[in-house]
Amino acid sequence: MANNETQLDRIFAALADPTRRAIVMRLCDGEASVGELANPFDMALPSFMKHIHVLELSGLVQSEKAGRVRTCRLRPEAMVGAEDWLQHQRAIWEARLDRFEAYVMKLKKEKGEAKPVAPRRKKKGPA
């Protein structure tokens, strides 16, 4: 998957726009037509459609047309890529921090005093 990275690019880029995040949030409540989605936004339809298209390219949204109505729905699996990337980085960071803390502890024990390091982020397991 040489394009895997590219896909991450697209997902993060898609989420970098507030209009598109709002669309994603709306779609969390269930599928909707383009018109329903566009309604709350003060934006010409063609402009709005571009956002839908960006979301589809990123894989975050899927749509299909029945009659003259195009219905969109979320593909939350696509978000997992981004989520995983972030969690992975945090894991690496925290591992490093642990090593560093251990090192400081060792110094403490050896020398008798040392300043605590950086604030840890509480782990919020998906459980």
Added chain:
Amino acid sequence: MANNETQLDRIFAALADPTRRAIVMRLCDGEASVGELANPFDMALPSFMKHIHVLELSGLVQSEKAGRVRTCRLRPEAMVGAEDWLQHQRAIWEARLDRFEAYVMKLKKEKGEAKPVAPRRKKKGPA
């Protein structure tokens, strides 16, 4: 913070670029100078500096200059914003999914069998 949304924009936008994600990954291993960071990339320094700047604006990276060396380090707290947004959306999605499943279960129980066509649009209660 009216700019909270804007900050999310910046974080996702910052992470939408593979060079910048690579920088973040590198910084997970510990702080580094601009030169060290730039080394692996086949890119003119001024171009590279722009990426650093984008990362700083997003809050993901912090840097300070000592002598002629600018040292960069990660501010992983900044990533939390993005992580939380994603997890929140997934939570909402999953809650909805649960409701839908419960609804299907109810139908199943009541009717003996049912093939509900599409997930419902938001309406009060699973009527």
Added chain:
DNA sequence: TTCATTGTTAGCCATAAAGCTAACTATAGA
């Protein structure tokens, strides 16, 4: 058949993003 609804296509514009070179500043070291 006619008409309103719902998207879609095409094309335009302004701004931002991502890259470059060239020239400059500021320090560290010889």
Added chain:
DNA sequence: TCTATAGTTAGCTTTATGGCTAACAATGAA
């Protein structure tokens, strides 16, 4: 002091993004 190192600033190009209008399907309803 002179020179090499490490960034920085300025200014340019190309391409992408996000918005618009106008005109065109295509479908469902009257």
